[in-house]
Amino acid sequence: MFSGAATIEPLYMPKDTAGKEVSAATVTFEPCARSAWHTHPKGQLLIVTSGTGWIQQEGETKQLIKAGDTIWTPSGVKHWHGATDKTSMTHIAVQPYSSEGKNVDWQEKVTDEQYFGK
Template identity: 60%
Template sequence: MNHATGIEISRDDERPVRQGPAETFTGQVSLKPLFDPNDVRNTSAAQVSFTPCARTAWHTHPAGQTLFVTSGTGWVQEWGGTKQRINPGDVIWTPPGVKHWHGATDTTAMTHIAIQAFVDGRPVDWMEHVTDDQYLDQRTQ
């Protein structure tokens, strides 16, 4: 199909949910792909759901990332910064190369849509896990 001239519908039941891999997530995380790059779009998106205490590992995005919180309450933190609470309707922009993590709070689940562009064939560079001490640090905004 020529994506530039025809409408493409990605049916919900054709995009199965998978568990977030233990190499890049802590706790129970489910990933639902929404769309991938194609011949005219270099972005991808996924719906990511975190149970309480679940979170990403530290990571960066070569072209940045936009998150849109759809339910629950979560936290996002930039390396060296303070944890910030995120709520439904919040849109979070993380610039290219900024080391960060995001996930649910310790008492509430959270779901967000994550949108990121690909650079040199990759949308993310994963790093070390967020430790429990880093995650539970009480300093928040």
């Protein structure tokens, strides 16, 4: 799910499987920490609350994100996000659930070559 040091603090989690609509968590990434590649069946909203980080959609250039930025990733778009190599980054992640009760599909880890752009 993550490479490096990342802390997840749930903000909102549905109490049961019936009627799941959305979950939300604050995620703090230490320098060089990042998520694995993943998709969301109904998309994901990120609200960067502190620090600077990177986000990348498959086939696209890595983008710098910073406190105050909001990022919407559409459903089914493969992507990753995390801290830069020199700074930490915290964001609130909000993701709706699909009708099957899923909100994320984790995939392979981001390699150092992908992360550092080598």
